[in-house]
Amino acid sequence: MAQSPHTVRWGILATGFIAQSESTTTRLLTQWHAAAATTVFVRDLLCNPATRDVTDVAHKVVAVASSRSKESAAGFLDKVNLAPEGVKLYGSYDELVNDPDVDCVYVATPHSHHFQNAMLALQAGKNVLCEKAFTVTASQAKKLAAAAKEKNVFLMEAVWTRYFPLSIKIRELVKSGAIGTVYRVIADNSVGSDGPDGSLTFADEHRMVNVDLAGGALLDLGIYSLTWLFQILYHLQPEAEKETPQTLAAIQQYKTGADESTSVIVSFPGHKTQGIALTSLRVATNTDGKNSGGPAIKIQGTLGEIQVMGPAYRPTQYKIVKKDGDGQVEVVDCPIPVDRERRFGMGMFWEADEVARCLRDGKKESATLPLSESIVIMEVMEEALKQGSVKYPDVITTDVFDPKSPLNTGAR
Numbered sequence: 001m002a003q004s005p006h007t008v009r010w011g012i013l014a015t016g017f018i019a020q021s022e023s024t025t026t027r028l029l030t031q032w033h034a035a036a037a038t039t040v041f042v043r044d045l046l047c048n049p050a051t052r053d054v055t056d057v058a059h060k061v062v063a064v065a066s067s068r069s070k071e072s073a074a075g076f077l078d079k080v081n082l083a084p085e086g087v088k089l090y091g092s093y094d095e096l097v098n099d100p101d102v103d104c105v106y107v108a109t110p111h112s113h114h115f116q117n118a119m120l121a122l123q124a125g126k127n128v129l130c131e132k133a134f135t136v137t138a139s140q141a142k143k144l145a146a147a148a149k150e151k152n153v154f155l156m157e158a159v160w161t162r163y164f165p166l167s168i169k170i171r172e173l174v175k176s177g178a179i180g181t182v183y184r185v186i187a188d189n190s191v192g193s194d195g196p197d198g199s200l201t202f203a204d205e206h207r208m209v210n211v212d213l214a215g216g217a218l219l220d221l222g223i224y225s226l227t228w229l230f231q232i233l234y235h236l237q238p239e240a241e242k243e244t245p246q247t248l249a250a251i252q253q254y255k256t257g258a259d260e261s262t263s264v265i266v267s268f269p270g271h272k273t274q275g276i277a278l279t280s281l282r283v284a285t286n287t288d289g290k291n292s293g294g295p296a297i298k299i300q301g302t303l304g305e306i307q308v309m310g311p312a313y314r315p316t317q318y319k320i321v322k323k324d325g326d327g328q329v330e331v332v333d334c335p336i337p338v339d340r341e342r343r344f345g346m347g348m349f350w351e352a353d354e355v356a357r358c359l360r361d362g363k364k365e366s367a368t369l370p371l372s373e374s375i376v377i378m379e380v381m382e383e384a385l386k387q388g389s390v391k392y393p394d395v396i397t398t399d400v401f402d403p404k405s406p407l408n409t410g411a412r
């Protein structure tokens with residue numbers, strides 16, 4: 001007899017402040033910046049797992065909290081077409097993390113808030129999936145990892161791309177030696193948002209460029225470029241050989257003080273490998289929206305290279321170019337399944353499935369993105385931002401937990 005799936009009861013922390021009623025994947029993709037992470041994540045949670053051939057785990061949204069008001073949480077249910085029956089609504093994060101019916105809290109606030117909000121949930125004994133970038137500083141990331149250990153709960157950074165079947169396949173290919181020894185990875189995740197008179201198209205208050213919300217290209221977009229570098233050059237190394245990388249960065253600042261264009265070279269001297277992570281809010285990886293400019297990611301080995309077509313955060317195609325391939329290129333498509341009934345499917349469901357399996361199996365972190373790796377990536381980003389003289393306010397860089405911090409209470 002088939003076993004019933006392990007179902008995770010999710011509590012959603014933050015409701016996304018941009019009104020949004022579009023319901024199809026296509027419309028959402030063209031307006032990605034207007035898509036709050038919470039909205040996309042919850043819609044993915046509500047997709048039938050069978051539409052992606054998953055039968056061992058399932059998801060249920062049991063509570064939603066907005067730091068603004070209970071009404072805002074109610075409005076969120078409308079946005080995601082989720083019937084209010086059985087979903088508890090809270091006007092504070094504190095109530096959500098103390099709800100005994102919540103198995104795992106999904107933290108989807110701006111980067112500035114992650115440390116305080118995730119810690120609030122961990123201290124209440126909750127498992128946590130926290131949006132990227134994990135924190136603002138490496139020290140905050142270490143404190144979260146330590147708290148999860150102390151409380152014996154699960155913690156993971158929500159870098160959804162790592163859990164795509166495409167990413168898994170590419171990691172397997174590299175591991176199998178399909179392109180020889182990999183010496184270099186080049187990855188770009190840039191979204192052209194150039195506006196009039198030297199401005200960007202984001203308002204100065206927007207989380208993408210607002211230093212009070214730890215905005216900037218690197219923490220928001222460059223993390224995906226670094227993800228590609230790390231999942232190949234670092235993650236695949238045997239545990240005992242993992243080395244802390246050297247970091248060299250060049251940064252252009254926007255008028256708000258956030259980074260608008262950032263290039264980071266990450267070097268692993270022991271393995272003689274290098275990664276180049278690029279990100280920009282001025283120019284785009286995919287300037288014509290048709291990938292005419294070529295791949296967003298190149299994984300280069302002694303026997304060939306794997307090219308991944310962008311966007312780096314949601315790739316659906318890769319190519320294998322062999323040194324002795326005589327001009328033949330293998331093209332592999334990895335479409336993201338859509339739940340036709342709900343008219344949705346973005347790809348965040350795979351990271352949610354990973355959380356469910358870890359919880360089912362009693363694991364406290366994901367082997368695909370261990371906390372130690374999230375911490376090393378935070379160290380690289382912190383160092384890069386330091387080299388580019390980007391400064392964030394003390395209230396968002398402190399590693400001292402304060403349940404009454406405005407970041408937890410929502411005082412704006």
Ligand SMILES: NC(=O)C1=CN([C@@H]2O[C@H](COP(=O)(O)OP(=O)(O)OC[C@H]3O[C@@H](n4cnc5c(N)ncnc54)[C@H](OP(=O)(O)O)[C@@H]3O)[C@@H](O)[C@H]2O)C=CC1
Pocket residue numbers: 013014015016017018035036037038065066067068072108109110111113131132133158160207213219220313410412
């Ligand atoms: N994985 C992915 O593809 C994506 C991930 N993200 C990540 O998700 C996180 C949230 O991004 P996104 O959903 O675009 O953010 P939004 O700005 O749309 O929403 C953030 C939410 O955080 C809460 N919040 C609390 N305090 C503040 C404050 N002072 N200013 C603004 N918001 C506040 C609000 O919820 P409330 O009022 O209900 O408490 C708000 O709705 C970020 O870490 C981002 O990097 C974003 C987009 C895609």
Ligand SMILES: O=C1OC[C@@H](O)[C@H](O)[C@H]1O
Pocket residue numbers: 032033191220221313
């Ligand atoms: O995580 C993200 O992925 C898609 C981007 O457009 C968005 O800004 C970012 O937060």
